Amino acid sequence: MLYKKRSMILFVLDILIVCFSVGTSYLFRYDFKIPSDQVPQMLAYASFTSLICGLMMIYFKMYQRIWRYASIGEITSLLKAVVLGWLISYGITNYYINEQVEPSVAVRSIETMLLSMGGIRFLWRMISKSAKPTKDKAKVLIVGAGDCGVLIAREIMSNAASDLTIVGFVDDDIHKYRMHVLGKPVLGNRNHIEKIVSEHSIDEIVIAIPSAAKSELAPVISMCKNTGAKVKIIPGIHDLIAGKVSVNAMRDVDLEDLLGRDPILPDLKGIADYVANKTVLVTGAGGSIGSELCRQIIVFRPTTLLLLGHGENSIYSIEMELRSRFPDQKIETIIADIQDRSRIDDVFRRFRPNVVFHAAAHKHVPLMERNPAEAVKNNVFGTKNVADAADKYGVERFVLISSDKAVNPSSIMGATKRIAEMYIQTMDKQSNTKYVAVRFGNVLGSRGSVIPRFKQQIASGGPVTVTHPEMVRFFMTIPEAVQLVIQAGAFAEGGEIFVLDMGQPVKIIELAEDVIRLSGFEPYTEIPIEFTGIREGEKLYEELLLDEEAIAKTKHNRIFIGKPLGINRVELELQFKRLEKAIIDEKDAVRDVIEYIVPLYKDVS
Known part of the structure; x- marks a missing residue:
């Protein structure tokens, strides 16, 4: 639908709602028998309110908003436009006519206007959202029901073109358990991740705890990698502060996250x-x-x-x-x-x-x-x-x-x-x-190192090659x-x-399994692992x-x-x-x- 046509329809609907709200307020006040001496007042009140509220809606740019993405900001603007328009029109009506509009009529009219105008817009929002098919969307579990998790969930839910759908949240705060965030349930804590992924057929896990230290994230990532779901992570608290947190800011979890070592504080x-x-x-x-x-x-x-x-x-x-x-x-x-x-x-x-x-x-x-x-x-x-x-x-x-x-x-x-x-x-x-x-x-990640080679082999469908099952580095x-x-x-x-x-030595075979799992595949079944033998000059451990x-x-x-x-x-x-x-x-x-x-x-x- 063209923008101008849609805006005109909404404007006409708003005028009709104002007239309807004023008319029904008088009908309810006088038990559906409006006295003849009240009809001029009703018409004047309806006219002034329609004109002033219409102008206020234009002033607050209510016809320049995409209601599919409506949020608290849109509700606040609608409230300001309608209440301000109603107050001005009520004052003007009482100034120009002999008998004042009864407060009960005025209050009932503003209630009806707010409910009707808001209701139509959010009905439009619901219809717009439900019009898009979701059957092919990947199911997402968000770890962290805090500010960052909510930001990510809201962006995914408001993006009609997204190929993701939120199933729920995981959070260690016991007070959030069984509560709902943006209409999605908090399904448990980190210890329930594997069970939740299995029960809800989760395709992707998004770890949205940017304030957590790497040492705290490592065990969470370790739990996620064994689920078979693809694991993504929000980079860090600095991106949250800078306002960069978005779906685009998500990245794949890598082995650096699994090492779980916090940044070094140099002298x-x-x-x-x-x-x-x-x-x-x-x-x-x-x-x-x-x-x-x-x-x-x-x-x-x-x-x-x-x-x-x-x-x-x-x-x-x-x-x-x-x-x-x-x-x-x-x-x-x-x-x-x-x-x-x-x-x-x-x-x-x-x-x-x-x-x-x-x-x-x-x-x-x-x-x-x-x-x-x-x-x-x-x-x-x-x-x-x-x-x-x-x-x-x-x-x-x-x-x-x-x-x-x-x-x-x-x-x-x-x-x-x-x-x-x-x-x-x-x-x-x-x-x-x-x-x-x-x-x-x-x-x-250095040039010629084992991780980039594993990723290339996975991208090609495998097999991932490891020299020896006991090789450690x-x-x-x-x-x-x-x-x-x-x-x-x-x-x-x-x-x-x-x-x-260097911390604890890591088995190369375990490294290969982790890279495969973090890529969203199951080692040995979806991506095979083959042993090629120790190469020239290599030893099992350093x-x-x-x-x-x-x-x-x-x-x-x-x-x-x-x-x-x-x-x-x-x-x-x-x-x-x-x-x-x-x-x-x-x-x-x-x-x-x-x-x-x-x-x-x-x-x-």
Whole structure:
């Protein structure tokens, strides 16, 4: 129906309602026998009220509202328009006629007008809503019957095009149990989720508790993931405050939510002291860890942030992101290969960084097993080039991003990272630069990591491939790991290997099952899981410390220090010369030298 036509119909209906309300008020007052001397008064009152109320309805834009989405705001505006119009018309009528309109007639007329006008509009609203079929809509259970849950439910219910329908709510507040919110029942608490999903054939669960800490959300998510329903979540309290909470703000629950670790509160003063107003260089700035380092370092307002990387596309991407968020920050982008010693020297000579975060590395275990010389060139000699330049040009702190795979390594990648650790520890003994390494495990969502691969396999209908049923790994989120890396840099005295608390190790098979369930499928039945066997260089579990490395606490409860081991620099440099020669020979020669440098390295390929 055209807007103008609909508005005209409503306007005519309102005028008829006013006339009807005034007429019936007189009829009821005089027992359906209106005295002839009251008829002029009735006509005058009806005329004035129709005119004034009509104008008030136009003034309050009552004909510019879509009544399908009517709420308290529309009711309030209708009340204002009718009451104000009635008061003015009652006063004008009494002013122009000899005998005043009886109060009982006036009160009855306003009651009838409000009931009739409101009734027609909400009847229109009900008809409009019921006109849309709901048989194909997904059934939704909302966890949280608070402000956020109500906002989400109202938006879903008011959107005729939505493919969702609300079945009810779950809330731990016992006072809400069996109550109704927006006409939908509160069906129980979190412990009833699995039963409710089964009884009501729920298709989707929306977790709408943005104020809850991650540690509180994790058990709720764990309950939801076992139901077979697809699970979505509202991001956080900041979105609620900013008014961004909507159906579009919902996102799929991911493994970061399941880890249940709350955000880290860094020592802002300590970080600001060594990063703020300094020239900071991040190598590998286009990678998963490097780009997140840039995002978090820039908040502390370094004088200049240097983004160094080998891939122009990834460096361009992080540069554009940072410039849009921090247009006043000085950023320099540098395309360089850390294996090019003269180029790295030139970068340090030109920009004179005060702090270096060295994240550039080859990290893919099976690929490096097949290309050991490239792993050595990048992870060993690339690190050596950057570390030497840091010493030559007076860098204050050098932070190496290392890996748990450097501990008792079974892979070329892990062994090369261990050699890089050993080199910077020897550098620390002879340099004014504070050299440290930060060692941690796998990060969720990084390039080449297991989670993106699982999601791709699920999107293709499976199977999801897992190497071994007993394979376990430590996991943390990228922002979480980077926050701790930056914090560890503040504790640097020189020569330390900082070890991050990775929480409890996770079985990869359980990880795969969780990703499948969170995607709305049932593992093994809807999405099969296949075991492919341990790959080259992999081991069933990773460690964070060598047996010889005693551990000490820092001021941060999730950062520990491994005691530096005595490393003979002269011997190490001799072995580096052997490595340089081995690179041009067969790959077995490279492995032999690596095994000599890192006696705990065991070639399992």
